[in-house]
Amino acid sequence: MRYYTYFPGCSSSDGGAKAYGASLQAVAKALDMELIELEDWNCCGSTPYASTEELASFCASARNLALAEKRGLDMVTPCSSCYVVLNNTTARLKEYPELRAKVGDALSAGGLEYHRTVRVRHVLDVFANDIKSQEIASRVKRSLAGLKVAPYYGCQVVRPGPGFDDPESPQSLERLIEILGAKATPFPLKARCCGGSLIISEEDLALDLIYKLLRNASEHMAECIVTVCPLCQTNLDVYQSRVNNKFKTKFNLPVLFFTQLMGVAFGIDDRVLGLEKCIVPAERVLAQYA
Amino acid sequence: MEGSNAFVEEICSIPGGELIRLCIQCGTCSASCPNANKMDHTPREIIAMARAGMRDEVLSSNAMWRCSSCYLCTVRCPRGIKPTDLMHVLERLAVRHRLSTGQTPTPAMYRGFSDFVYSIGNVPEMGFMTWYYFLARTNPLRALKMMPLALSLFTHGRMSFKARRLKPKAEQQLKAILDRAEVLGGMR
Numbered sequence A: 001m002r003y004y005t006y007f008p009g010c011s012s013s014d015g016g017a018k019a020y021g022a023s024l025q026a027v028a029k030a031l032d033m034e035l036i037e038l039e040d041w042n043c044c045g046s047t048p049y050a051s052t053e054e055l056a057s058f059c060a061s062a063r064n065l066a067l068a069e070k071r072g073l074d075m076v077t078p079c080s081s082c083y084v085v086l087n088n089t090t091a092r093l094k095e096y097p098e099l100r101a102k103v104g105d106a107l108s109a110g111g112l113e114y115h116r117t118v119r120v121r122h123v124l125d126v127f128a129n130d131i132k133s134q135e136i137a138s139r140v141k142r143s144l145a146g147l148k149v150a151p152y153y154g155c156q157v158v159r160p161g162p163g164f165d166d167p168e169s170p171q172s173l174e175r176l177i178e179i180l181g182a183k184a185t186p187f188p189l190k191a192r193c194c195g196g197s198l199i200i201s202e203e204d205l206a207l208d209l210i211y212k213l214l215r216n217a218s219e220h221m222a223e224c225i226v227t228v229c230p231l232c233q234t235n236l237d238v239y240q241s242r243v244n245n246k247f248k249t250k251f252n253l254p255v256l257f258f259t260q261l262m263g264v265a266f267g268i269d270d271r272v273l274g275l276e277k278c279i280v281p282a283e284r285v286l287a288q289y290a
Numbered sequence B: 001m002e003g004s005n006a007f008v009e010e011i012c013s014i015p016g017g018e019l020i021r022l023c024i025q026c027g028t029c030s031a032s033c034p035n036a037n038k039m040d041h042t043p044r045e046i047i048a049m050a051r052a053g054m055r056d057e058v059l060s061s062n063a064m065w066r067c068s069s070c071y072l073c074t075v076r077c078p079r080g081i082k083p084t085d086l087m088h089v090l091e092r093l094a095v096r097h098r099l100s101t102g103q104t105p106t107p108a109m110y111r112g113f114s115d116f117v118y119s120i121g122n123v124p125e126m127g128f129m130t131w132y133y134f135l136a137r138t139n140p141l142r143a144l145k146m147m148p149l150a151l152s153l154f155t156h157g158r159m160s161f162k163a164r165r166l167k168p169k170a171e172q173q174l175k176a177i178l179d180r181a182e183v184l185g186g187m188r
Helices: A009-014 A018-030 A046-052 A054-069 A080-095 A097-108 A123-129 A133-139 A172-179 A203-219 A230-238 A240-247 A258-265 A283-287 B006-012 B017-022 B028-032 B043-051 B055-059 B072-076 B083-096 B106-120 B125-136 B140-155 B168-183
Strands: A002-006 A033-037 A075-077 A120-122 A148-151 A224-227 A255-257
Touching: A009 A018, A009 A230, A018 A033, A018 A255, A018 A258, A046 A054, A046 A080, A046 B083, A046 B106, A054 A080, A054 A097, A054 B106, A054 B168, A075 A080, A075 A123, A080 A097, A080 A120, A080 A230, A097 B168, A120 A123, A123 A172, A123 A258, A133 A172, A148 A172, A172 A258, A203 A230, A203 A240, A224 A230, A224 A258, A230 A240, A230 A255, A230 B140, A255 A258, B006 B017, B006 B043, B006 B055, B006 B083, B017 B043, B017 B083, B028 B043, B028 B072, B043 B055, B043 B083, B055 B083, B072 B083, B083 B106, B106 B125, B106 B168, B125 B140
Parallel strands: A002 A033, A002 A075, A075 A120, A148 A224, A224 A255
Antiparallel strands: none
């Protein structure tokens, strides 16, 4: 059994990406991993908080780290933004003594201390590097042979780094997809931006980026896309119809969390994996194979 | 310091900002940026303008608000400047000096997001979207345009009406920390 502290983040807990959290827990269980949720965690602050309030955003993030430090385990998160923000906080506190003193002072108002020892890891890193590929392969019950999957990383799972994979041409997802028996398609834009939270305030800007990604995946004959980030999934899946309207295209590409694809291969029930939550239906494509 | 000015000094006083001095104006950041074509000034220009002391022009630009934090410039910058972080520094300064642009709703969106984090330690998407589309914006047409999308999220079980809340004690702890941060030099 492997134990980790678990930081779900807002989206994967009970937000629009709750299928990510649910499928992750189901797959982790199948692989004898226990993800113990950090009690009373708060939002990491993401880019918006860091962009508007420097000290408070570091303090909000540091509260989670201080709570996690008491447990002494690696903290894993399924969200690329949480991953970057939490690690960035530790890095900044190490680098800037003045900031460290202020954050320490603020944390003490809540009876907490943070000694900068928590390692925050993305779940992709954990599946790709902590679990042996044979171990994953041994859990595969349904063959996905022939399914063509575009591996979409997005940005923050590999950047700014230094992280567990190449910042521009990562390979972890491809390896995982192949272990499951499916085929990873070439996807030159696999680590390019989906627009992130600008989909809310600058929809046109983000739709342009999403369009490029969908077109690129389609051109390489992908039948579905897998993602590692709640916001990437939302942008590519929920806004796919908006892209079709804007660019007069007919994209019909299901966008799954990579943990959902793992769950399908492991023979876990579709409802547990939340497959019905995909806006572009995934069941039909998967039924041809699994 | 030669070539320095009050604005550059202010940028340098914020962690991450001091790297602006290292820029050689090669333009790798602008060439890597997926949104440079939507900015009134490219990242390279913004850095040049800041170093020329053009404080108001820089802080009222839409450039930093159209940065989607993809960090491609950051991993490619030959001088190790981390332009993404620099954009965040400029956003904070724009807020501090009340110069954030009216050309993009991103500052208002970010502010609303931050208020949720401060008040309940959590950003419930349903509450946040409702606030953003119906309360923060004055354009009812835009809210209307969002309805099909909201409906589809609802029918696919992707909307929670009840916000996750921290236990009262944890919420108080977070507030105490953030309030202390404000006293120590936050901008709230």
